[in-house]
Amino acid sequence: MAPQREWLERDFYADLGVSSDATADQIKKAYRKLARELHPDANPGDKAAEERFKKVSEAHSVLSDDTKRKEYDEARTLMSSGRFRGGNGGGFSGGGAGGFDIGDLFGGGGSGGGGGFGDIFGDLLGNRGGRAGGSTGGARQRRGNDLETETTLAFRDAVQGTTVTLRVTSPSPCTKCHGSGAKPGTSPRTCPTCNGSAFVTRNQGHFGFSEPCPDCQGTGTKIDDPCPDCQGSGITVRPRTINVRVPQGVEDGQRIRLAGQGEAGMRGAPSGDLYVTVHVSADKVFTRNGNDLKVQLPVSISELVLGATVSVPTLDGSVGVKIPSGTSDGRTLRLKGRGVPKRSGGSGDLLVTVKVSVPTKLDDAAVEAMKQYAEAEKASGFDPRAGWGR
Structure with a gap:
């Protein structure tokens, strides 16, 4: 046929x-x-x-x-x-x-x-x-x-x-x-x-x-x-x-x-x-958005309040990242050129989002220090809910 x-x-x-x-x-x-x-x-x-x-x-x-x-x-x-x-011959007729x-x-x-x-x-x-x-x-x-x-x-x-x-x-x-x-x-x-x-x-x-x-x-x-x-x-x-x-x-x-x-x-x-x-497959540390990588960085309350330099993982090892004093929870810091390599040259960025980690257990000295901090915070006039819910 x-x-x-x-x-x-x-x-x-x-x-x-x-x-x-x-x-x-x-x-x-x-x-x-x-x-x-x-x-x-x-x-x-x-x-x-x-x-x-x-x-x-x-x-x-x-x-x-x-x-x-x-x-x-x-x-x-x-x-x-x-x-x-x-x-009949295997061809077509019309x-x-x-x-x-x-x-x-x-x-x-x-x-x-x-x-x-x-x-x-x-x-x-x-x-x-x-x-x-x-x-x-x-x-x-x-x-x-x-x-x-x-x-x-x-x-x-x-x-x-x-x-x-x-x-x-x-x-x-x-x-x-x-x-x-x-x-x-x-x-x-x-x-x-x-x-x-x-x-x-x-x-x-x-x-x-x-x-x-x-x-x-x-x-x-x-x-x-x-x-x-x-x-x-x-x-x-x-x-x-x-x-x-x-x-x-x-x-x-x-x-x-x-x-x-x-x-x-x-x-x-x-x-x-x-x-x-x-x-x-999904990664335990990184997620991806186009050519940018994203990572969540756990930090303490004191590191956000006082500022600190912490170690952050990248694709090529860890680097030190400076957290400015008074940084709010959820703020994203951008590390240029630490993301996904581009075919056209260069790389995307690494987006580091700080996420405060609250301790579940404190010893007596830490509890007393937190109480003193709370009093000092109140005395300074800081109100975390100022203007909220109105």
Whole structure:
């Protein structure tokens, strides 16, 4: 069956278990749930789960891309409207009073023109289908699907940057044939039927249209002696280890794109990309607001009243911070350049909020001193509730 027909007859929404009007977030959640359940690591040796995993990944690669999803929906709508129908020969037939050249639908036909659904199908799934480019043009390669994974970082590693090791099980280039699909020592040859264009032109009545070459299944090449490990696909599902450099300042929920680290393409075609979603654990001391770090500093009443220099933690160790006498509880002091490093250079600030800590137990001498202080405070005319509640 030609790739175009497969894409038209595949219901990507059903593959993910969502409705055709599902939001991007609903599609993403459905994919993540199914990917976890069907992942080869969770189903070792289960070929059915592996095939289902591939279908789910393929559906997500289309529906998660706004442009591809729009093109897919338009193609499905046109097919369901009856404006064209499948023929007995595997092609498409049409007609009617309005009349149109079916070759235009697939961007080929007898005239060799471009555009139409040939471009739509060729662009879906990362140029998987391809279109006729004439006897001198080569087949458009079947790019691999994009993949997604997740990692969790400690707060300070995310702020300062780090390198993490990810283990990913996915379709990867066959190590025996290096992705060519041909048995080592041999090479794929140009398909003699389509001369490597991946498409052939057929005439049916008054109509001419292009369709994927039946001899090479739209790849443009033929393999006489397939690789025994990958059966000619150039791809095997295997675990691999990837070292990922996480830049400094990465935030919770941010995605990192690793070009070419996704699913391998068919027979040496380019690989898709790998997207890593970063989750950041909470820290016991710091919180974050953009490029600024925030910390609460416990202080005593006497330190606020009399002033003091206290030690405050930063990302690079502790520094002394001067608290002016008469500082009120809850005041925030700003330490310039002690926050999150910026990609453009420099760093944010460290915001230190003083929070008075009240003792729960005092010895007799301390109690007596507090009483004397309270009397002196009253005598000075200080009223903490002056103007309050009026």
